[in-house]
Amino acid sequence: MARIIVITSGKGGVGKTTTSAALAMGLAQRGHRTVVIDFDVGLRNLDLIMGCERRVVYDFVNVINQEANLNQALIRDKRCDNLYVLPASQTRDKDALTKEGVGRVLEELAHGYDFIVCDSPAGIEHGATMAMYYADDAIVVTNPEVSSVRDSDRMLGILSSKSRRAESNEEPIREFLLLTRYDPARVEKGEMLSVDDVQEILSLTLIGVIPESKSVLTASNSGVPVVLDRESDAGKAYSDTVARYLGDEVPHRFLQVEKKGFLKRFFRG
Amino acid sequence: MGLLDYFRSSRPKGSASVAKERLQILVAHDRTQRGRPSYLPKLQQEILEVIRKYVEVDMNAVSVKYEQEDSHEVLELNIVLPDTVQGRI
Numbered sequence A: 001m002a003r004i005i006v007i008t009s010g011k012g013g014v015g016k017t018t019t020s021a022a023l024a025m026g027l028a029q030r031g032h033r034t035v036v037i038d039f040d041v042g043l044r045n046l047d048l049i050m051g052c053e054r055r056v057v058y059d060f061v062n063v064i065n066q067e068a069n070l071n072q073a074l075i076r077d078k079r080c081d082n083l084y085v086l087p088a089s090q091t092r093d094k095d096a097l098t099k100e101g102v103g104r105v106l107e108e109l110a111h112g113y114d115f116i117v118c119d120s121p122a123g124i125e126h127g128a129t130m131a132m133y134y135a136d137d138a139i140v141v142t143n144p145e146v147s148s149v150r151d152s153d154r155m156l157g158i159l160s161s162k163s164r165r166a167e168s169n170e171e172p173i174r175e176f177l178l179l180t181r182y183d184p185a186r187v188e189k190g191e192m193l194s195v196d197d198v199q200e201i202l203s204l205t206l207i208g209v210i211p212e213s214k215s216v217l218t219a220s221n222s223g224v225p226v227v228l229d230r231e232s233d234a235g236k237a238y239s240d241t242v243a244r245y246l247g248d249e250v251p252h253r254f255l256q257v258e259k260k261g262f263l264k265r266f267f268r269g
Numbered sequence B: 001m002g003l004l005d006y007f008r009s010s011r012p013k014g015s016a017s018v019a020k021e022r023l024q025i026l027v028a029h030d031r032t033q034r035g036r037p038s039y040l041p042k043l044q045q046e047i048l049e050v051i052r053k054y055v056e057v058d059m060n061a062v063s064v065k066y067e068q069e070d071s072h073e074v075l076e077l078n079i080v081l082p083d084t085v086q087g088r089i
């Protein structure tokens, strides 16, 4: 049976899709059969980040409405055999996602995969609640910024009250904090909330810190999940995050400003 | 302490600490709202409508306070009537 992971945030544009693509690719590369689903119906862009936009024929809503079967809609990744993408529809709206429909599709996928990664749309309304409803695990993507942290906290409230697990009194969803777009230099100057600040407020298990990095845009420009860029800081940080998710103990990197040359060290004492 | 740190420490503290303080207050407030039954806003609205059948009051005349204690919940309704009406009732 697959484990269902939702990538959620409340606030928009914080890095959910970037994270969904990286996590799914990372899991698949480690040999786990993985499918990543775009729940952002109407604004689909996971396929762009994954670089498979030209191979989209049928989408998630087609499968829910039984206009296509899963095998017709799933796109196999060209770089990794264990990875499949279920794209979102561009023409429907989020109401096309029904609890029953989503449940049916996840149920069918659960038999053939180890992990199902759900890329949530922004907001706390219907689309976002559909993405998290069936989750076993939630990765709450947060930027070190007031509105993002606040929305993450609200999302935590929703995860613990409106999910399938909450409604059926099962063990609650496991919740993890992923801090993204982290800029250690600004943190050092007191211009940005630190990892500790955010953790103190949200008190969640920290699964990773992804630095603000130019490599993320480069990766999205070319449709390659950034985790495949092994040279980049963001790629490495995502890779560590995947390892931690799978239970490895990996120390956090990129939390401090990189040591510069001799002069700077001299002045810093 | 390095030379740069010396200059640094004389500057006002960064905006991050302001952000943190604001967040602590915001989140604490959000969390108290969270456990509230979802019917409260509607209840408040309907009570206000009933009162308005008899007296003219503004939107803020009715306040609903909800608190959860260990074994029970407390619903506190506060209705403020305008001074001028009091004599009539």
Ligand SMILES: Nc1ncnc2c1ncn2[C@@H]1O[C@H](COP(=O)(O)OP(=O)(O)OP(=O)(O)O)[C@@H](O)[C@H]1O
Pocket: A009, A011, A012, A013, A014, A015, A016, A017, A018, A019, A040, A120, A121, A122, A180, A181, A182, A210, A211, A212, A213, A214, A216, A217, A220, A234
């Ligand atoms: N670590 C990072 N460093 C630099 N830029 C980043 C980082 N993470 C995300 N971004 C950029 O932020 C923007 C939003 O990212 P992304 O689309 O993943 O967010 P999202 O949460 O899925 O947004 P939405 O809520 O609209 O679905 C993109 O332009 C992306 O390139």
Ligand SMILES: [Mg+2]
Pocket: A016, A017, A018, A040, A045, A119, A120, A121
């Ligand atoms: Mg997105």
